[in-house]
Amino acid sequence: ILSKQIVVLPGDGIGPEVCAEAVRVLRAVAERFGHEFQFDYQLMGACAIDATGSPLPELTLDACHQADAVLLGAIGDPKYDNDPTAPVRPEQGLLRLRKELGLYANIRPVTAYDQLLEHSPLKAERIQGTDILIFRELTGGVYFGEKGRFDEGNSAYDNCTYSRAEIERIAHRAFRAAETRRHKLTLVDKANVLETSRLWRETVRQLAPQYPSVALDYLFVDNAAMQIILNPRQFDVILTENMFGDIISDEASVIAGSLGLLPSASVGDGAALFEPIHGSYPQAKGKGIANPIATILSAAMLLDHFGLQEEADTVRNAVQHALNQQVVTPELNPATRYTTEQVGSFIAYAV
Amino acid sequence: ILSKQIVVLPGDGIGPEVCAEAVRVLRAVAERFGHEFQFDYQLMGACAIDATGSPLPELTLDACHQADAVLLGAIGDPKYDNDPTAPVRPEQGLLRLRKELGLYANIRPVTAYDQLLEHSPLKAERIQGTDILIFRELTGGVYFGEKGRFDEGNSAYDNCTYSRAEIERIAHRAFRAAETRRHKLTLVDKANVLETSRLWRETVRQLAPQYPSVALDYLFVDNAAMQIILNPRQFDVILTENMFGDIISDEASVIAGSLGLLPSASVGDGAALFEPIHGSYPQAKGKGIANPIATILSAAMLLDHFGLQEEADTVRNAVQHALNQQVVTPELNPATRYTTEQVGSFIAYAV
Numbered sequence: 001i002l003s004k005q006i007v008v009l010p011g012d013g014i015g016p017e018v019c020a021e022a023v024r025v026l027r028a029v030a031e032r033f034g035h036e037f038q039f040d041y042q043l044m045g046a047c048a049i050d051a052t053g054s055p056l057p058e059l060t061l062d063a064c065h066q067a068d069a070v071l072l073g074a075i076g077d078p079k080y081d082n083d084p085t086a087p088v089r090p091e092q093g094l095l096r097l098r099k100e101l102g103l104y105a106n107i108r109p110v111t112a113y114d115q116l117l118e119h120s121p122l123k124a125e126r127i128q129g130t131d132i133l134i135f136r137e138l139t140g141g142v143y144f145g146e147k148g149r150f151d152e153g154n155s156a157y158d159n160c161t162y163s164r165a166e167i168e169r170i171a172h173r174a175f176r177a178a179e180t181r182r183h184k185l186t187l188v189d190k191a192n193v194l195e196t197s198r199l200w201r202e203t204v205r206q207l208a209p210q211y212p213s214v215a216l217d218y219l220f221v222d223n224a225a226m227q228i229i230l231n232p233r234q235f236d237v238i239l240t241e242n243m244f245g246d247i248i249s250d251e252a253s254v255i256a257g258s259l260g261l262l263p264s265a266s267v268g269d270g271a272a273l274f275e276p277i278h279g280s281y282p283q284a285k286g287k288g289i290a291n292p293i294a295t296i297l298s299a300a301m302l303l304d305h306f307g308l309q310e311e312a313d314t315v316r317n318a319v320q321h322a323l324n325q326q327v328v329t330p331e332l333n334p335a336t337r338y339t340t341e342q343v344g345s346f347i348a349y350a351v
Numbered sequence: 352i353l354s355k356q357i358v359v360l361p362g363d364g365i366g367p368e369v370c371a372e373a374v375r376v377l378r379a380v381a382e383r384f385g386h387e388f389q390f391d392y393q394l395m396g397a398c399a400i401d402a403t404g405s406p407l408p409e410l411t412l413d414a415c416h417q418a419d420a421v422l423l424g425a426i427g428d429p430k431y432d433n434d435p436t437a438p439v440r441p442e443q444g445l446l447r448l449r450k451e452l453g454l455y456a457n458i459r460p461v462t463a464y465d466q467l468l469e470h471s472p473l474k475a476e477r478i479q480g481t482d483i484l485i486f487r488e489l490t491g492g493v494y495f496g497e498k499g500r501f502d503e504g505n506s507a508y509d510n511c512t513y514s515r516a517e518i519e520r521i522a523h524r525a526f527r528a529a530e531t532r533r534h535k536l537t538l539v540d541k542a543n544v545l546e547t548s549r550l551w552r553e554t555v556r557q558l559a560p561q562y563p564s565v566a567l568d569y570l571f572v573d574n575a576a577m578q579i580i581l582n583p584r585q586f587d588v589i590l591t592e593n594m595f596g597d598i599i600s601d602e603a604s605v606i607a608g609s610l611g612l613l614p615s616a617s618v619g620d621g622a623a624l625f626e627p628i629h630g631s632y633p634q635a636k637g638k639g640i641a642n643p644i645a646t647i648l649s650a651a652m653l654l655d656h657f658g659l660q661e662e663a664d665t666v667r668n669a670v671q672h673a674l675n676q677q678v679v680t681p682e683l684n685p686a687t688r689y690t691t692e693q694v695g696s697f698i699a700y701a702v
C-alpha cells in the first residue's frame with residue numbers, strides 16, 4: 001500500500017479535460033489496489049499567466065518540488081502562440097519547470113496499435129509492430145544555452161553546449177532500457193558537423209562496454225528523419241539530444257495514427273513529470289472530443305515510476321480494451337462518438 | 352546559342368555513374384538546341400582525399416570559381432563515415448565549397464509522382480499531388496558557427512548565429528518562388544525557444560509586405576516534422592535555416608518514394624551547384640543499379656539556372672516519359688531491370 005502526493009497541472013485548452021480522465025483512472029487504481037493518491041491542483045501555462053502574471057508561479061514550483069510526481073495536461077493558448085517574441089509565454093513555464101526539477105530525460109514510447117493502423121498516414125505493412133522508445137535529453141543543449149542579439153539587434157545567436165556528465169546520465173538510462181527490450185540502442189546525432197554531437201558519440205561509445213548485451217549504432221539526424229518513416233521497425237531505443245529529440249519524437253508520433261495516443265515521462269534524479277505529447281488544442285476545448293488516452297497512458301507511466309508494475313499494466317490493458325471495443329473519441333472513429341468523459345469512465349471502470 | 356563551362360565533380364560511390372548519365376543528357380540537350388557545354392572533371396570528396404590528401408583540392412576550388420555551374424554526384428565513403436571525428440573527412444570538402452562559392456540557398460523540389468505512389472511509405476491518398484519547394488539556408492547557422500571543447504575536452508559547444516542580411520537574401524528568393532507558384536510561404540523555425548528563430552520570424556515578417564500576393568505563415572519545426580507527413584499537400588514553399596532544413600528536407604524526401612528521384616540546386620550570388628539529394632551509396636557502386644534520375648533532374652535545374660527553360664522542360668518531360676514507360680532502375684521496378692546507363696540513354700534519346 002502506497003501513499004503518494006501527485007501535483008496535477010491541468011494547464012490550458014483541453015488540458016483540464018484530459019487530466020480529469022487520467023485522475024479518474026488513477027483514483028480507480030488507488031481504490032482497486034488499496035493505495036492512497038492525493039491530488040494537488042496547481043496552475044501552469046497561459047492560465048497561470050492570466051491569474052498571476054507568471055507561467056510558473058512559485059506556489060506551483062514549490063508544490064512540484066514536494067510532490068512524488070507531476071501530471072501535466074497541456075499548455076499554450078493562441079493569444080501567445082501567435083507571438084513567440086512576447087516577453088511572457090506559457091512554454092517558459094514548462095522549460096523552467098523541467099530545469100528546476102532536473103528532468104533531464106524525456107521518454108516517449110511510440111507504438112503502432114493494430115486496431116489503429118488505418119489511421120496512420122503510413123502504409124500499414126510498413127509500421128505494423130513498431131515499438132520504439134525515444135530518450136530525449138531535456139535540460140541541456142541549445143534550449144538552455146546562452147542566447148541573445150548583437151550588432152544592434154541585427155544578428156542573433158543561440159549557443160548549444162553539452163558536458164560529458166549530462167550525456168552519461170541519460171545514456172545510462174537508455175542503455176538500461178535497451179537491456180529490458182530488444183537490446184538495440186541508436187544514437188541520433190550530427191557528428192559529421194557538430195562538436196557537441198562528436199562529444200555525444202564519444203561518450204556513448206565509451207559507456208557501451210558496460211552494456212555488452214546492447215548493440216549500439218549511430219545515425220545522422222537527417223538520415224534518422226528518413227529512416228523513422230521508411231522503416232520504423234528497425235528501431236528499438238533511440239537516444240538523442242534536446243533539439244533533435246523535439247523534432248524526431250514529434251515526427252515519430254505520426255506512426256501511431258493519432259497524437260491523442262502518445263504519452264511521455266520526463267524524469268530526473270528526483271521528481272518526475274508525466275504528460276501527453278499533444279498540445280493544448282484550443283479549438284477542441286470544452287467540446288468533449290479530446291482523446292484522454294495519451295494522458296491516461298502517461299498516468300500509467302507514472303505508476304511505472306512508482307514501481308507499481310501491475311497497476312500500470314492494468315491501466316494499459318484497460319486502454320487496449322477501450323480500443324478493441326471502439327470506445328474512442330471521434331478522431332479515431334467518427335461513427336461511435338464517445339465523449340472524453342465516456343472514454344475515461346470506460347477505462348476507469350475496466351481497471 | 353549558349354556557351355557554358357560546367358565543372359563536374361563525380362565524387363564517390365555511385366557519384367561517377369549517375370554523373371555520367373546527367374552529362375549524357377546535357378550533351379543531348381546541347382546537340383538538339385545548338386549550345387556548347389564544356390565539361391571539366393575535378394576531384395572532391397573521398398576520392399580527392401585519396402589522391403591529394405584534401406577533400407577539396409585548390410585546383411577543384413579554382414575550377415569551380417571559374418565555371419558557370421557545378422554538377423556534383425555524391426561524396427562519402429564508409430571508411431570515413433564510420434568515424435565522424437577523423438580530422439580529414441569528405442563532407443568538409445562539400446561544406447567548404449558551399450561557403451567558398453557563397454551558395455547560401457539550397458533549393459529542393461519534392462514531388463509525388465503519380466507513377467510511383469505505390470513506392471512511398473505514405474498512403475497514396477495522403478500524398479497525391481504533393482508539390483513542395485524547400486529553401487534551406489546553406490552557409491550559416493550552427494554549421495558554420497564557432498565550435499569547440501572546454502573543461503579539458505569534457506564539454507563541447509556549437510554556436511548558431513544568423514544576421515538579418517543572411518536571412519533576407521534567401522527569404523527574397525523564397526518569396527519570389529512563391530509568387531510563381533501557389534503563393535504560399537511557410538517559415539519553419541523554433542521561435543518559441545531560439546533567439547535566431549525569433550530573428551528569422553521578425554525579418555521574414557518585415558519582408559512580407561513587398562510580396563502582397565504571397566500568404567506567409569509560420570510553423571514550429573517539431574510541428575512541421577509532423578505536418579509534412581500528415582498532410583504534405585498543405586505546403587507550397589517552405590523556408591528554413593540550415594540545420595532544420597537538413598532534417599526537414601531529408602524527411603520530406605520519403606514522400607517521393609525514392610531518394611533516387613530528387614534533385615537539388617544550391618545557389619548564391621555567382622556560381623551554382625547542382626546535385627542529387629542522395630548519398631554516395633557505396634554498396635551499389637559499379638553494379639549499374641544506381642538511379643540516375645535525381646542527377647538528371649539536377650541537370651534540368653542547372654538548365655533552368657542558365658535561363659534555358661525550354662531545354663529544362665524537355666529534360667523533365669523525357670524523365671516523365673521514362674517513368675511512364677517504366678524505363679527505371681530496379682528499386683522502382685524489380686521486374687524491368689534497366690541499368691543506370693540504359694535509363695540515362697533512354698532519357699538522353701528522348702530529349
Ligand SMILES: CC(C)[C@H](C(=O)O)[C@@H](O)C(=O)O
Pocket residue numbers: 091094095246543544573
Ligand atoms: C513548448 C516547447 C517549448 C516544447 C519543446 O520544444 O520542448 C514542446 O515542443 C515539447 O516538445 O514539449
Ligand SMILES: CC(C)[C@H](C(=O)O)[C@@H](O)C(=O)O
Pocket residue numbers: 192193222442445446597
Ligand atoms: C554531408 C552533410 C554535411 C550534408 C549536410 O548536412 O548539409 C548533407 O547531409 C546534405 O544535406 O547535403
